[in-house]
Amino acid sequence: xxxxxxxxxxxxxxxxxxxxxxxxxxxxxxxxxxxxxxxxxxxxxxxxxxxxxxxxxxxxxxxxxxxxxxxxxxxxxxxxxxxxxxxxxxxxxxxxxxxxxxxxxxxxxxxxxxxxxxxxxxxxxxxxxxxxxxxxxxxxxxxxxxxxxxxxxxxxxxxxxxxxxxxxxxxxxxxxxxxxxxxxxxxxxxxxxxxxxxxxxxxxxxxxxxxxxxxxxxxxxxxxxxxxxxxxxxxxxxxxxxxxxxxxxxxxxxxxxx
Amino acid sequence: xxxxxxxxxxxxxxxxxxxxxxxxxxxxxxxxxxxxxxxxxxxxxxxxxxxxxxxxxxxxxxxxxxxxxxxxxxxxxxxxxxxxxxxxxxxxxxxxxxxxxxxxxxxxxxxxxxxxxxxxxxxxxxxxxxxxxxxxxxxxxxxxxxxxxxxxxxxxxxxxxxxxxxxxxxxxxxxxxxxxxxxxxxxxxxxxxxxxxxxxxxxxxxxxxxxxxxxxxxxxxxxxxxxxxxxxxxxxxxxxxxxxxxxxxxxxxxxxxxxxxxxxxxxxxx
Amino acid sequence: xxxxxxxxxxxxxxxxxxxxxxxxxxxxxxxxxxxxxxxxxxxxxxxxxxxxxxxxxxxxxxxxxxxxxxxxxxxxxxxxxxxxxxxxxxxxxxxxxxxxxxxxxxxxxxxxxxxxxxxxxxxxxxxxxxxxxxxxxxxxxxxxxxxxxxxxxxxxxxxxxxxxxxxxxxxxxxxxxxxxxxxxxxxxxxxxxxxxxxxxxxxxxxxxxxxxxxxxxxxxxxxxxxxxxxxxxxxxxxxxxxxxxxxxxxxxxxxxxxxxxxxxxxxxxxxxxxxxxxxxxxxxxxxxxxxxxxxxxxxxxxxxxxxxxxxxxxxxxxxxxxxxxxxxxxxxxxxxxxxxxxxxxxxxx
Numbered sequence: 001x002x003x004x005x006x007x008x009x010x011x012x013x014x015x016x017x018x019x020x021x022x023x024x025x026x027x028x029x030x031x032x033x034x035x036x037x038x039x040x041x042x043x044x045x046x047x048x049x050x051x052x053x054x055x056x057x058x059x060x061x062x063x064x065x066x067x068x069x070x071x072x073x074x075x076x077x078x079x080x081x082x083x084x085x086x087x088x089x090x091x092x093x094x095x096x097x098x099x100x101x102x103x104x105x106x107x108x109x110x111x112x113x114x115x116x117x118x119x120x121x122x123x124x125x126x127x128x129x130x131x132x133x134x135x136x137x138x139x140x141x142x143x144x145x146x147x148x149x150x151x152x153x154x155x156x157x158x159x160x161x162x163x164x165x166x167x168x169x170x171x172x173x174x175x176x177x178x179x180x181x182x183x184x185x186x187x188x189x190x191x192x193x194x195x196x197x198x199x200x201x202x203x204x205x206x207x208x209x210x211x212x213x214x215x216x217x218x219x220x221x222x223x224x225x226x227x228x229x230x231x232x233x234x235x236x237x238x239x240x241x242x243x244x245x246x247x248x249x250x251x252x253x254x255x256x257x258x
Numbered sequence: 259x260x261x262x263x264x265x266x267x268x269x270x271x272x273x274x275x276x277x278x279x280x281x282x283x284x285x286x287x288x289x290x291x292x293x294x295x296x297x298x299x300x301x302x303x304x305x306x307x308x309x310x311x312x313x314x315x316x317x318x319x320x321x322x323x324x325x326x327x328x329x330x331x332x333x334x335x336x337x338x339x340x341x342x343x344x345x346x347x348x349x350x351x352x353x354x355x356x357x358x359x360x361x362x363x364x365x366x367x368x369x370x371x372x373x374x375x376x377x378x379x380x381x382x383x384x385x386x387x388x389x390x391x392x393x394x395x396x397x398x399x400x401x402x403x404x405x406x407x408x409x410x411x412x413x414x415x416x417x418x419x420x421x422x423x424x425x426x427x428x429x430x431x432x433x434x435x436x437x438x439x440x441x442x443x444x445x446x447x448x449x450x451x452x453x454x455x456x457x458x459x460x461x462x463x464x465x466x467x468x469x470x471x472x473x474x475x476x477x478x479x480x481x482x483x484x485x486x487x488x489x490x491x492x493x494x495x496x497x498x499x500x501x502x503x504x505x506x507x508x509x510x511x512x513x514x515x516x517x518x519x520x521x522x523x524x525x526x527x528x
Numbered sequence: 529x530x531x532x533x534x535x536x537x538x539x540x541x542x543x544x545x546x547x548x549x550x551x552x553x554x555x556x557x558x559x560x561x562x563x564x565x566x567x568x569x570x571x572x573x574x575x576x577x578x579x580x581x582x583x584x585x586x587x588x589x590x591x592x593x594x595x596x597x598x599x600x601x602x603x604x605x606x607x608x609x610x611x612x613x614x615x616x617x618x619x620x621x622x623x624x625x626x627x628x629x630x631x632x633x634x635x636x637x638x639x640x641x642x643x644x645x646x647x648x649x650x651x652x653x654x655x656x657x658x659x660x661x662x663x664x665x666x667x668x669x670x671x672x673x674x675x676x677x678x679x680x681x682x683x684x685x686x687x688x689x690x691x692x693x694x695x696x697x698x699x700x701x702x703x704x705x706x707x708x709x710x711x712x713x714x715x716x717x718x719x720x721x722x723x724x725x726x727x728x729x730x731x732x733x734x735x736x737x738x739x740x741x742x743x744x745x746x747x748x749x750x751x752x753x754x755x756x757x758x759x760x761x762x763x764x765x766x767x768x769x770x771x772x773x774x775x776x777x778x779x780x781x782x783x784x785x786x787x788x789x790x791x792x793x794x795x796x797x798x799x800x801x802x803x804x805x806x807x808x809x810x811x812x813x814x815x816x817x818x819x820x821x822x823x824x825x826x827x828x829x830x831x832x833x834x835x836x837x838x839x840x841x842x843x844x845x846x847x848x849x850x851x852x853x854x855x856x857x858x859x860x861x862x863x864x865x866x867x868x869x870x871x872x873x874x875x876x877x
Contacts, residue, residue: 053477076479084477090426091470094569096398096418108479136273136398138425152478265583272626295632302633303538306695310856313863320867327871344532381532384631392625400625410556412568417618419572424579424622431580453586454725457597461606461726462733464577468570475569482565516856523858 004031004159004188006052006082010061013047013212021047023212024061029205031159034189036199036220039209040234045164045192046087048209052162052190053082065160080109083158083187087165089145093137098129098148101137105156123155124148127181143174147181160188167195196238200224208233266428272389275328276396282325287395287403289496293318293503294391300507301383306373310516312380318503319386326394333393337385344381348374397421405486415484427464434460531634531641531687537694538633544690545636551644552617555610567611574603575615579622588718595718600646601655601676602723605738606730609647616643637690641683650679665728672727673720677713684712 011025022044029035037045050056051063054070065082068074086092095101102123106116124130127147132140140148146166153161166182167175175198182189182202193199199206199220206223208216210233216223223229224237236242243249276283297318304312323330352370392400398418405414434456509515559567578599585594599619604612617639623629624638658671688708692701731738 050473055473055476076481079477079479084474086470086474086477088467088470091467092474094419094422094471094474096422104475104480105478107485108481134277137422138270139274156478269626298632299538302536302541310859313856313859316860316863317866320863321870324867324870324873330871377535381631384633388625388632397622397625410553410560412556412560413552413614413618416568416571416575416614417621419569420575420579420615420618420622423573423576427573427576427580428583431584435584450586450589450722450725453584453722454729457581457584458726458729458733460581461577461730462737464573465570465734465737468566468573471569471573472566475565480565484568516859519858520856 005029005064005066006160006188006190007064008048008051008061009064011048011051011058011063012060013044013051013056014059021212022058025209025212025214026061027207027214027217029188029190031188032186033205034203035191035205035207036203037190037192037207037209038194038196038199038235039215043209043233044212045209049084049162049164049190049192052160053079053084080105080156081159083153083156083161085149085153085161085163085166087168089142089149090137092149092152093140093145096136097133098124098135098137098140098151099133101148102151102155105152109156119155119157120151123151126154127151128177141174143170143177146170146174146178150181158187160190161185162190164192165195166191166193167198168193196224196236197240200238200240208235210234266425266432269424269428271332272392273396275326275393276399278327278394280325280327280394282322282394285499286490286492286496287399288407288490288492289500290391290395291400291403291407292500294387296504296507297387298384300511301380301387303511304376304380306376307369309372309376309379310520311510311514312376312383314510314515315383315507317506319383319390322390322394326390328390328393333386333389336389337382340385341378341381344378345374348377351377402486402490406490411484423467426467427460430463431460530629531637531690532631535691535694536634536637540690540694541633541636544640545633548617548636548639548643551613551640555613558610559614567607571607571611571615572618574606575619575622578603578615578619586722595715595722597722597726598642598676598680598715598719599723600642601650601672601679601719602726604647604651605655605723605727609651612651613643613647616647637687641686641690645682645686646675646679649682650675654678665724668728668731669721669724672724673717676720676723677716680712680716680719681709684708 006029007027009026011022012020013022014020025044025048037048039045047056051058052065054075057070062069065078068078070078093101095104099120102120103116106119111119121130124133127150129144129147129151132144132148137145137148146169150161150163167178170178175195179198179202189203191199191203203220205218206216206220207214208223208229215233216226216229224241227237230236297315301312301315319333322328323333351374352368357369358366395403398421401414401417401421404417405411438452438456559571578597581599582596585596587594600612600616603615606612607615620629620635620638620642624632624635629638655671655675658667658674663671685705685708688701688704691704727738
């Protein structure tokens with residue numbers, strides 16, 4: 001299914017003020033993969049994400065979703081296929097009620113009222129938020145907001161789910177719930193995150209960015225075993241791989257997260 | 259205005275009251291908005307010395323309070339907060355208008371006092387009407403009603419955004435303000451330079467947030483048009499509500515009911 | 529300063545509502561055409577910003593009192609006149625509904641007074657004329673102060689006109705003017721300084737936000753039409769006020785006219801305007817008691833006293849007779865009972 005490919009080729013992005021955010025980024029993500037993009041702050045992760053739905057245009061190089069490159073005509077369809085959830089849910093929930101926020105996408109797609117209703121219902125059920133339908137966003141907890149933010153994107157039936165820092169700001173319970181939810185999704189998943197334990201649990205592949213370049217791209221476990229690489233990129237092993245602080249057993253024995 | 263935190267809580271409270279499930283809440287917002295407007299117009303159209311003729315109009319806020327199951331003490335307090343201003347404005351009248359208008363027993367009452375009282379009564383009525391409208395309708399519904407009544411979409415949608423983000427921004431503002439307070443060791447108020455900086459930062463963050471919201475909108479297919487949800491019904495109940503109250507207000511405006519009542523009771527000629 | 533419902537007559541309030549609504553419609557159409565679909569969220573969020581910013585106080589040096597930002601000029605600098613007008617209007621609407629700032633009838637006046645003058649007069653004709661290319665703090669401050677003072681002075685004067693032509697307060701026109709204008713000049717200076725402080729900050733940090741606003745550009749055409757409309761409205765209102773004084777107090781009249789329009793003689797046209805307005809009043813049968821004429825009548829019966837003494841009226845017309853008072857009390861009692869019973873019923877339900 002080639003139309004689910006996410007591909008970047010020699011992607012380069014320089015901001016108007018001269019900052020070189022991405023130098024030369026290339027990768028290829030296929031259907032159903034679960035990929036994490038990690039790196040220090042300022043490494044270029046968010047900039048990279050913003051290319052994936054055409055919000056930013058490359059200074060050089062190319063980004064392709066499926067077979068389409070980004071043109072004015074293909075943009076709406078690409079934005080339907082690539083569902084993007086941003087870091088601060090308050091930026092994403094801008095309508096007066098949850099229902100309207102989740103309905104925003106389908107309505108922009110021109111669906112009929114009954115179809116919109118069906119989509120909204122389904123999306124809310126998927127994230128476990130049907131009871132929040134009529135609530136205004138400012139009366140939701142942090143975890144609820146994140147879930148609803150995901151629903152606002154799910155209602156558009158995307159093929160690819162892109163999330164910027166999905167677990168940031170969540171309490172442990174909400175975080176765990178969100179991770180269970182994400183595990184169940186069949187979509188192609190692309191996350192950026194500082195939560196390396198989540199990355200270890202959810203993503204089988206990891207791309208490490210540093211200074212706008214791809215430093216590593218491979219299976220998550222392998223990358224997290226490379227201490228030198230992690231240190232050079234201002235990263236660390238996930239806590240679950242760092243050895244037990246109580247009994248002192250080594251990291252190799254503790255192994256898995258969760 | 260009071261402290262930021264206090265204001266935010268107040269906002270939230272009023273917003274919460276609007277989610278009540280009484281039959282009054284369920285009436286379409288357009289009817290409620292129109293009735294409130296007609297009410298205010300009726301009240302305000304009295305001449306300056308009208309006083310007791312205004313009293314029957316208290317029926318509307320009383321009924322709305324009761325049927326909407328709204329907390330009377332909350333609203334009375336809110337209205338009372340504003341009254342000093344109305345009084346201050348009205349107080350000028352007795353100074354300039356000294357001609358005696360009536361005698362009640364041994365007391366001479368000048369026109370100025372009557373018109374001052376009239377101003378206060380009017381203010382109470384109109385402010386209650388506005389607050390109660392929000393209490394039984396909720397601001398977002400009012401905006402949608404306005405849009406259906408002909409207000410341009412650009413303006414109505416922008417009103418919704420404003421309302422939505424007041425909650426976010428007042429909290430941000432409160433945080434900045436609190437942070438500054440903690441570092442100013444009892445000094446009162448901001449100097450203008452640090453004010454410019456505090457508010458300037460808030461402004462920049464706001465600007466960037468607006469960019470992100472726009473990003474989120476684009477990511478969900480926004481192309482410039484806002485689509486309306488299912489239209490709400492303006493049915494028999496709404497019509498009854500609208501016509502009933504309007505008729506009452508017009509009658510009360512044209513006939514001085516307290517006078518009638520009073521002369522019935524006292525048997526005095528009008 | 530905000531206008532209050534209590535001081536406003538429906539006629540004046542209605543006129544100002546019409547003016548405000550018309551301007552809102554015009555600005556909405558303009559913003560829509562701009563094709564910058566960032567504008568709507570930006571307007572909403574900046575409105576919320578203004579709301580929050582107004583809750584933060586600064587101390588005014590030398591007076592020991594504190595003030596807060598009005599923001600009309602600041603918004604215009606950031607958004608341009610049309611979007612700024614809409615934003616200011618929406619902030620005022622929220623304040624009127626939630627904080628009883630003035631009331632709903634006066635909202636039309638407030639939107640116009642606090643929105644139109646900064647956005648369509650002060651900004652294009654004063655603020656933009658002053659700073660040159662890449663202005664420094666001093667020039668920005670001068671521009672902002674001048675614009676703020678102008679905007680506020682015009683707004684204050686509008687309030688006076690609206691109040692006077694409503695005829696509900698007994699405060700005489702000239703006294704009102706003397707009270708309002710100096711205060712608003714002072715407020716304008718402070719507003720200008722504070723606005724300049726914020727603008728300079730933003731200019732240093734993110735100059736591209738202020739791209740269009742700071743660098744001097746030739747003033748765009750369309751606002752001229754709005755300005756003309758505003759002057760027309762002001763002229764009608766002035767005519768109304770003037771005719772109010774016309775039948776008595778020629779001295780006060782001359783003084784007021786000389787101060788506001790710089791002309792001495794305006795006798796002729798008023799009767800025409802006055803007569804026309806009075807005839808209009810008759811036609812609006814819904815408001816039969818409404819007194820646009822009464823103050824004039826009163827004036828003609830007791831000339832020479834500024835601030836006017838009113839002739840005695842029959843008590844019963846105003847409910848101050850005994851039966852009126854008794855009736856009033858009974859009415860209140862009934863109202864209270866009705867409310868109480870209904871509340872019991874809806875709580876039990």
